[in-house]
Amino acid sequence: MALPLAYDSALKKVSLDEDVSLSENKALNLEISQLNTLAKELLNTNSEIPPPPAKEFFTKNLSMMVRKMHESGVNSMRTSKFPEAAKQFTVALGLATARPKFESFQMTIPETLLCIIGRCDANLKNENYMDAYLDAEILATLGPNIPDNHFRKGMALLHLRQLQAAKTSFETALTFGPSNPVILREINKELEHVKHLIAEENGEDDD
Known part of the structure; x- marks a missing residue:
């Protein structure tokens, strides 16, 4: 089955046909956008084959x-x-x-x-905690074995009052054994702090 595509030879871009609904073809439109990006950068290399990804x-x-x-x-x-x-x-x-x-x-x-x-x-x-959280989430995903990344995520979540998630992030940070004693001390301090806040929310005595 032919795809509802059009090609602009002047712009060297592929697009959906004008009569096609973008809302109903989001996945296809995303693939087209990615294809156009790669094609543009390939053309900018002024070579039939891009250089190898070497240093x-x-x-x-x-x-x-x-x-x-x-x-x-x-x-x-x-x-x-x-x-x-x-x-x-x-x-x-x-x-x-x-x-x-x-x-x-x-x-x-x-x-x-x-x-x-x-x-x-x-x-x-x-104190832009949501923006900090979004960055920390990327860091924790790309560098999952780096305790500092989980600590950053935990701090953002703590200030966003996502206490259980913050506790999990601090505990995850500890599992990777921070070698920096200052970071280790800070993680333990914030973990105890968030445990206290959780206990308060639950009406418990955390002593």
């Missing part, structure tokens, strides 16, 4: 821009300019994720995670 083909100039913007965010954090820091980490993240899809994902992911960590911390400091 020598990694865009170093973009890495430098990411690093400089990340450093600006770190400096803003040091001076307690948390809203500005969050914006700077967001810009750095945008640069890191703007890489051609054919570049090495293995080299892209550390840059991306570093930017998300910075933005998550900035949002926690700025």
